[in-house]
Amino acid sequence: EVQLVESGGGLVQPGGSLRLSCAASGFTFSSYEMNWVRQAPGKGLEWVSYISSSGSTIYYADSVKGRFTISRDNAKNSLYLQMNSLRAEDTAVYYCASGLDRGLGSFDYWGQGTLVTVSS
Amino acid sequence: EIVLTQSPGTLSLSPGERATLSCRASQSVSSSYLAWYQQKPGQAPRLLIYGASSRATGIPDRFSGSGSGTDFTLTISRLEPEDFAVYYCQQYGSSPPPFGGGTKVEIK
Numbered sequence: 447e448v449q450l451v452e453s454g455g456g457l458v459q460p461g462g463s464l465r466l467s468c469a470a471s472g473f474t475f476s477s478y479e480m481n482w483v484r485q486a487p488g489k490g491l492e493w494v495s496y497i498s499s500s501g502s503t504i505y506y507a508d509s510v511k512g513r514f515t516i517s518r519d520n521a522k523n524s525l526y527l528q529m530n531s532l533r534a535e536d537t538a539v540y541y542c543a544s545g546l547d548r549g550l551g552s553f554d555y556w557g558q559g560t561l562v563t564v565s566s
Numbered sequence: 567e568i569v570l571t572q573s574p575g576t577l578s579l580s581p582g583e584r585a586t587l588s589c590r591a592s593q594s595v596s597s598s599y600l601a602w603y604q605q606k607p608g609q610a611p612r613l614l615i616y617g618a619s620s621r622a623t624g625i626p627d628r629f630s631g632s633g634s635g636t637d638f639t640l641t642i643s644r645l646e647p648e649d650f651a652v653y654y655c656q657q658y659g660s661s662p663p664p665f666g667g668g669t670k671v672e673i674k
Contacts, residue, residue: 481663483611491603491611491654491665505661541610552601552658554622556610 448472448555450542455560462532462564468525468542468557476500476520479547482527484538485559494540495527499547510536532564568593568657570666578674585642587669589655594635599659602631602640605668606651614653615640645671 454466468480482494495516496505504516515528525542539561543553569592579585589600598618603611613622615631618638628643642649650673655666 490668491605491656493656493663493665496661496663507662543611550658550661550663552599552613552616552622552656553603553611554613554616556612558610 448544450544450555450557452540452542452557452560455540455562457563457565458532459566460533460564463528463530464532464562466527466529466540466542466560466562468527470523470525470544473544473555475523477547478544479549479551480516480518480525481543481545481553482516482525483541483543483553483556484536484562485541486535486538489538492538496550497525498549505550529562532562534564536562537564538562567662568595568664570655570657570664572653572655572666572669574669575667576670576672578672579645580674581645581647583645585640585645585649585671587640587642587653587671589633589638589640589666591636591638591657595638595657596659598634599657600631600633600638601656601658602629603654603656603665604649604651605654611654642671647673 449471451469513531539559541559543556545551545554573588600618602615605611619631
């Protein structure tokens with residue numbers, strides 16, 4: 447069974463940093479591309495970042511470019527999102543989502559999300 | 567950058583009725599790289615349709631997708647109680663892969 451489990455969310459002050467993790471199991475992680483998607487309270491879905499199966503191709507939404515860094519460790523079946531210079535508008539549930547490596551394909555599997563709250 | 571507009575914002579229907587949800591793109595979506603997701607309260611989204619019309623694994627055949635170019639439709643032929651949720655369309659295949667604003671299907 448495919449499982450994606452996010453962790454690392456919490457309360458952080460504006461300007462602070464947080465590192466999210468996504469632990470994958472039940473599939474060959476190194477063959478799957480990965481994404482982070484967020485959802486602000488009561489709002490819709492917003493794509494945040496993409497990383498290819500090998501890690502060689504990375505994309506970011508303009509809203510997080512220069513502040514967030516996506517990475518992965520295929521040996522540990524894990525995906526990460528380093529978030530720096532956090533703002534109130536980054537407050538959201540952050541989901542990791544995966545799909546077979548087709549070059550930014552559909553998001554076939556999703557984790558349950560981790561809540562990030564940016565507030566003083 | 568493609569913008570996806572979903573309509574209506576809310577659809578009020580009764581179980582057993584047919585639901586028709588629209589997703590319109592600001593530019594043509596290449597190779598029908600259009601997906602639909604379902605999200606229930608407190609849950610993660612779930613992939614329903616990819617490639618505009620292909621059902622994901624385990625998705626009942628009452629869900630169907632159609633369309634090409636800039637106009638896409640998700641149809642639920644007969645609403646079951648578990649189908650009342652929010653539905654999002656998404657363009658993929660190039661960065662950024664935007665989502666539409668969502669359509670809430672609620673019980674009338």
